[in-house]
Every structure is written in C-alpha cells, then in structure tokens.
Amino acid sequence: MPVPSEERLAYGIQLPVQSQSTIYTEPWEASAGPADLVEIxxxxxxxGFDYIACCDHVAIPRRLAQAMSTVWYDPVATLAHLAAVTERVRLLSHVAVVGLRHPLLTAKQYATLDHLASGRLILGVGAGHVEEEFAALGADFRRRGAVLDETVDALRAALGPDEYPEHHGKLYDFEGLGQRPRPAQEHVPLWIGGSSAAAVRRAALKGDGWLPQGDPRDRLPAQIATLRRLREEAGLVASLTIGAITEPLYIGTPSWDVGRRTLTGAPEALAESLNAYRAMGAHQIQVRFRCRGRAELTDQMTAFGAEVAPHLD
Structure with a gap:
C-alpha cells in the first residue's frame, strides 16, 4: 500500500460511472455500465495505479438528486466484482459511510472483500452528510462524528486477527461472536476522509491515512501541518499516509474545451506540477482525467502510467 517514505509519489483514481455527481461526472458516464468499469x-x-476507489451512498433524497444523481454503486459489491478481474491494484472505499451500519456488519462485508481480493483492501471511512439517508436507516445524523469515532475503534477490533473480536463502548458492545473469513491482511489500512477540523483531528489520532475532501493546493500545507502537530502531541510515531486530490488532468494538448482548471501539457510538465504535492508532504495523489468516452479515459490512464509516473518523485 502507499505509505510515507522516500519512494515515489503514489497515485490512484476514483472510478467513473460508479458515482455520478454533477461535480465531476462526464456526459458519457450516463450510458456506461459494468463493462466500462471492468476495462477501466x-x-x-x-x-501501475496504486488503487481504484468507489464511493458510498445508500439512497439520495429528491432535494439532492439533481446535483448528486441517484447513481451510487454499492462499494463492496463493486470492488469485489473488480477484484476478480484485476491482480495487483488495491481497492479503496472512498469513503464508506460506516455510521449507517453496525460495525460488525461493515466488518463482515469488508473482511470478506479483503479475503477474496487476497489482501488488497484499503478501508476509507467518513462521517457522511445526507441527513435523510441517516433518518431512513435509523442512524443518528447529529451525532455522526461521535458515532464514527467509536465505529473506527470497533472496526479496528472486528478487522483484526481474532476470530472472536471484542469491543465495549458507549454505542456498540460485542464479544464472543465469531466472524470468518478473516481479512487476508494482518492489518487492514484504515484511511479517514474529510477536511473539516474534526475530520483532520480524527485522521491524525485514529487513522492510518488521511483522504482530504478536495482541498486546493493553497490549503493543503496548513492541513498537513495540523495532522503532524496533532500526532506529535499525541506521541504517535506510526506512519500516516497523507493524500491529495489533484486538479483534473489531460495529457497532451486537448482539441476540445477541458475547462480552465484542468492541468494540460507534456508528461514531464504535468509531473513537475504534481510533484508539488509531494513537496507539501503528500504521499499519494488521487487523479482524474477529462475525457469524452471510455477509450479516451483509458488512453489517458495508460499515458499517465507510462509517461507521467516515471517522473513523479
């Protein structure tokens, strides 16, 4: 898995098609489906991508459907399907809204996924933001931060090596209940998503990694400094994988309007720009590409791996 080191800047991608918010979805994704996901x-x-990622929403209320759409593939089913057609790329939930489910249920699903995928899971978790979704499932929206804090602790136990995990907390209490199969990994990496002060603190004190929520370049250094300070104050010495989400990319000179925020140009120039994230303290970047169809996307991904990645620090 990508970890803090002097090695290259790792790179992953949030899959298209599986979530179709208007913030980032390309028009061609509306008619795409499983075959496209498999090829991507x-x-x-x-x-050479380090991970592919899938989002998590159970149900979208009408008031948000126009912006968010109602297309949100289930992350466990989707990542399990793609695990069967890949060999080395890791499988990231970015992010699982684990407060919607009992931690033993979450552990059962993701332990099975890790077992089936021969230890390729990275469990990304977050607090969630859709109140109606919580209400429909009987989950506590107002206390979702506190729920997430304890859920992380419960998942640490439930995804550990013990067949009969044990956790005694304010919200969840279990012992003497066996779950197999166990994860293939001895330690499932748990990355925490979000850019609020609470999320950054949670990532610093409870996570193996931090998944920001699209922080721009000028905000990232302060966020990373806060992560490091909080961990130092808590006496935590274990590594923390720090992530960043890049601007949209297009390798080469586009013949169509890719938007003013998109980074374009020769591979070496793009790599030089992306290496700034490493200089800030990031260990992995999540990239996405402007594209008009699956073929253009896979061409861009292939070019990134062959021509941009070798120049990443």
Missing part, C-alpha cells in the same frame, strides 16, 4: 479497472491495474 484493468487499465489501472496495468498502468
């Missing part, structure tokens, strides 16, 4: 995942596997 296989391309990521071949092109």
């Amino acid at each position: 995942a296989r391309t990521a596997d071949r092109a």
